[in-house]
Amino acid sequence: MNELVSHSEPKARILExxxxxxxxxxxxxxxxxxxxxxxxxxxxxxYQHFPSKEDLCVxxxxxxxxxxxxxxxxxxxxxxxPQQRLLSLFTFIxxxxxxxxxxxxxxxxxASEFPAPDSRIRQEIVDxxxxxxxxxxxLIESYRSEVDKPALVETSALADTIYILFEGAIVESQxxxxxxPIQAARETVKxxxx
Amino acid sequence: MNELVSHSEPKARILExxxxxxxxxxxxxxxxxxxxxxxxxxxxxxYQHFPSKEDLCVxxxxxxxxxxxxxxxxxxxxxxxPQQRLLSLFTFIxxxxxxxxxxxxxxxxxASEFPAPDSRIRQEIVDxxxxxxxxxxxLIESYRSEVDKPALVETSALADTIYILFEGAIVESQxxxxxxPIQAARETVKxxxx
Amino acid sequence: MNELVSHSEPKARILExxxxxxxxxxxxxxxxxxxxxxxxxxxxxxYQHFPSKEDLCVxxxxxxxxxxxxxxxxxxxxxxxPQQRLLSLFTFIxxxxxxxxxxxxxxxxxASEFPAPDSRIRQEIVDxxxxxxxxxxxLIESYRSEVDKPALVETSALADTIYILFEGAIVESQxxxxxxPIQAARETVKxxxx
Amino acid sequence: MNELVSHSEPKARILExxxxxxxxxxxxxxxxxxxxxxxxxxxxxxYQHFPSKEDLCVxxxxxxxxxxxxxxxxxxxxxxxPQQRLLSLFTFIxxxxxxxxxxxxxxxxxASEFPAPDSRIRQEIVDxxxxxxxxxxxLIESYRSEVDKPALVETSALADTIYILFEGAIVESQxxxxxxPIQAARETVKxxxx
DNA sequence: CATGAATGAGGGTTCATTCAT
DNA sequence: GATGAATGAACCCTCATTCAT
Numbered sequence: 001m002n003e004l005v006s007h008s009e010p011k012a013r014i015l016e017x018x019x020x021x022x023x024x025x026x027x028x029x030x031x032x033x034x035x036x037x038x039x040x041x042x043x044x045x046x047y048q049h050f051p052s053k054e055d056l057c058v059x060x061x062x063x064x065x066x067x068x069x070x071x072x073x074x075x076x077x078x079x080x081x082p083q084q085r086l087l088s089l090f091t092f093i094x095x096x097x098x099x100x101x102x103x104x105x106x107x108x109x110x111a112s113e114f115p116a117p118d119s120r121i122r123q124e125i126v127d128x129x130x131x132x133x134x135x136x137x138x139l140i141e142s143y144r145s146e147v148d149k150p151a152l153v154e155t156s157a158l159a160d161t162i163y164i165l166f167e168g169a170i171v172e173s174q175x176x177x178x179x180x181p182i183q184a185a186r187e188t189v190k191x192x193x194x
Numbered sequence: 195m196n197e198l199v200s201h202s203e204p205k206a207r208i209l210e211x212x213x214x215x216x217x218x219x220x221x222x223x224x225x226x227x228x229x230x231x232x233x234x235x236x237x238x239x240x241y242q243h244f245p246s247k248e249d250l251c252v253x254x255x256x257x258x259x260x261x262x263x264x265x266x267x268x269x270x271x272x273x274x275x276p277q278q279r280l281l282s283l284f285t286f287i288x289x290x291x292x293x294x295x296x297x298x299x300x301x302x303x304x305a306s307e308f309p310a311p312d313s314r315i316r317q318e319i320v321d322x323x324x325x326x327x328x329x330x331x332x333l334i335e336s337y338r339s340e341v342d343k344p345a346l347v348e349t350s351a352l353a354d355t356i357y358i359l360f361e362g363a364i365v366e367s368q369x370x371x372x373x374x375p376i377q378a379a380r381e382t383v384k385x386x387x388x
Numbered sequence: 389m390n391e392l393v394s395h396s397e398p399k400a401r402i403l404e405x406x407x408x409x410x411x412x413x414x415x416x417x418x419x420x421x422x423x424x425x426x427x428x429x430x431x432x433x434x435y436q437h438f439p440s441k442e443d444l445c446v447x448x449x450x451x452x453x454x455x456x457x458x459x460x461x462x463x464x465x466x467x468x469x470p471q472q473r474l475l476s477l478f479t480f481i482x483x484x485x486x487x488x489x490x491x492x493x494x495x496x497x498x499a500s501e502f503p504a505p506d507s508r509i510r511q512e513i514v515d516x517x518x519x520x521x522x523x524x525x526x527l528i529e530s531y532r533s534e535v536d537k538p539a540l541v542e543t544s545a546l547a548d549t550i551y552i553l554f555e556g557a558i559v560e561s562q563x564x565x566x567x568x569p570i571q572a573a574r575e576t577v578k579x580x581x582x
Numbered sequence: 583m584n585e586l587v588s589h590s591e592p593k594a595r596i597l598e599x600x601x602x603x604x605x606x607x608x609x610x611x612x613x614x615x616x617x618x619x620x621x622x623x624x625x626x627x628x629y630q631h632f633p634s635k636e637d638l639c640v641x642x643x644x645x646x647x648x649x650x651x652x653x654x655x656x657x658x659x660x661x662x663x664p665q666q667r668l669l670s671l672f673t674f675i676x677x678x679x680x681x682x683x684x685x686x687x688x689x690x691x692x693a694s695e696f697p698a699p700d701s702r703i704r705q706e707i708v709d710x711x712x713x714x715x716x717x718x719x720x721l722i723e724s725y726r727s728e729v730d731k732p733a734l735v736e737t738s739a740l741a742d743t744i745y746i747l748f749e750g751a752i753v754e755s756q757x758x759x760x761x762x763p764i765q766a767a768r769e770t771v772k773x774x775x776x
Numbered sequence: 777c778a779t780g781a782a783t784g785a786g787g788g789t790t791c792a793t794t795c796a797t
Numbered sequence: 798g799a800t801g802a803a804t805g806a807a808c809c810c811t812c813a814t815t816c817a818t
Binding site: 024025026028029102103104108109110111112113115117125126129152153157160161163164165166167168169171172174175176177180181184185187188191 | 218219220222223296297298302303304305306307309311319320323346347351354355357358359360361362363365366368369370371374375378379381382385
């Protein structure tokens, strides 16, 4: 076996390699040949595990959704105060953006390459964002149930505002390759919930 | 000449066609062959006007920047009240998203396909967003100079918040193929500047 | 076990499936993967029963020869008059062409895909046709021994004429997807043996 | 330029090579890689001239139809007596079978590989055979208008019989790699028209 | 005896670019 | 200045076969 490649199972190696390449280079810029070369797998082996490149992409997004969310939850749940929990959303992506060299959101990037609205890939992306939006809404609910502060806006409206700030912060951090958009969004949220 | 093709100059036809295809399909998904076929131009003619596909992309972004901004300014300047001007940012993209079938921001979409930070393409994108960010900052300054309201946050902080809401609203409207993210952002801004 | 798959023995299932697919699609157009999938057999199991695709093809032709001939004999032997027996050759293929949606002769079709003259596959085909030719010759002999009619041509010459008409009728029925070539050949034979 | 290849135009070289390979090996057995290698043409050049392998096949059949027919006509028209003209049909294929090493009819062979009845390829094949059938019918008409012999069967019936004998002779000559089927068919026709 | 994973070679097709005219 | 033919590299995918279990 090629000693330069991981000794994990082929299917796992393919998914790991795809996760890296799709994220770093994009979907279309990543060819099957590069993918199998870096995964150390024969071409037909790849297609035994994934019927098509698109199927691999769906698996990648599905996998990434769980990875990313478990990381996010871990970060959020390391805090106990509702306000801190909300703010940790931004601390989390601040850290992620640095680690990923400001590549941004894997899901939004993928959506840019898939204009057709009804593809399975777009569905995975919407599903991911829907879960995130709901997660933020629940953090707001917890905050409001614990913190005694007059509500100027409805919970769901506040949640969507924070969700949109969160998303905007990611794409602008990616664009400028800088952390100020995330920090600005966090400060705005801090004022909203203090 | 193909009668289905515009009679404008070849270079202009190429740029018009590229604008449509790059935006609707993405950069990588648009091949040179499709481009010259739909532009009604010979292949060598194309390469005489644009040394490479990447050069065409730069020209496309440059061109689009001016188009988009002139449209935005026209919309904003159709209002006189500072608050209305600010809110018209969101009215504008609400309209644009519907017209473009929720394809989102041409610049952010392109950035997703170009991870390399130092490319001319990324530079065009950053330039565009920098101008937009500054434009919003100036709208805030006008608002604050005309409206007598105690400032809770600095002008530049408010400007960045609105800028990030603006960007987040676009990407989420694109993602969900819905207008609620734009409307939610606008309502948030409305509360901030009342 | 896949309930859609027959419960016969694996080897028999493979042969049944191959008979259908090779005949309907052709040899080259039928992949091993499709074959084992539709037969409900594992890939390695397939290669245990048939060392290669070509071996399977030989078995298919061998098998088909016996099937086809037993059907033909049954049809022919349902008649007692020598003339009727001869004409039933054409009635038989008229019926077969309709049942098989005008796919034609399995052996001639296979020969088209195997130009190399010395292959085992070509040998199977020649063997089949040789038996058929001999069968027709014997039908002629029976006819001549029973029917008292002056012979204008030698028995073997008449037999070959009918054999060639038979073969020509099949390929042209296949070509035009029509029965008239078979009917025309039968009428010609009828005149020859009246 | 590769000195081993003809100096004719690329498109012509492709068609010549395809004519040889499709006929000798079959359609499916001939890969694009082999084709372009033997034609001495780059892959993309091939696709500039022929949008697909199927298109090349259609062009091949069309081309072959004209070649084959002009050869046949030349042979037939070298005779003046109607009977000789008819019999020269068989002399012609007797010669052709030897030249082509008993590869048989390019059109019938191709039909074996294309079961789908509505393909353009099948249409080319049917068109070819329809022209041939009509040609034979006209030869019969000429014969009957010139030769004073009581007609036992209708002209069209006789024409179809000879057509079917012609076709049967080709496929059986191909099968046995022998000339006797053609000679047998010719003798039969000779008796019918003497 | 049966299996599913793995393979190298090749399938047909398209890519962005260059060249001779 | 404009053209269409030609190119090598790469595209995604499937082939018949083998091997370890």
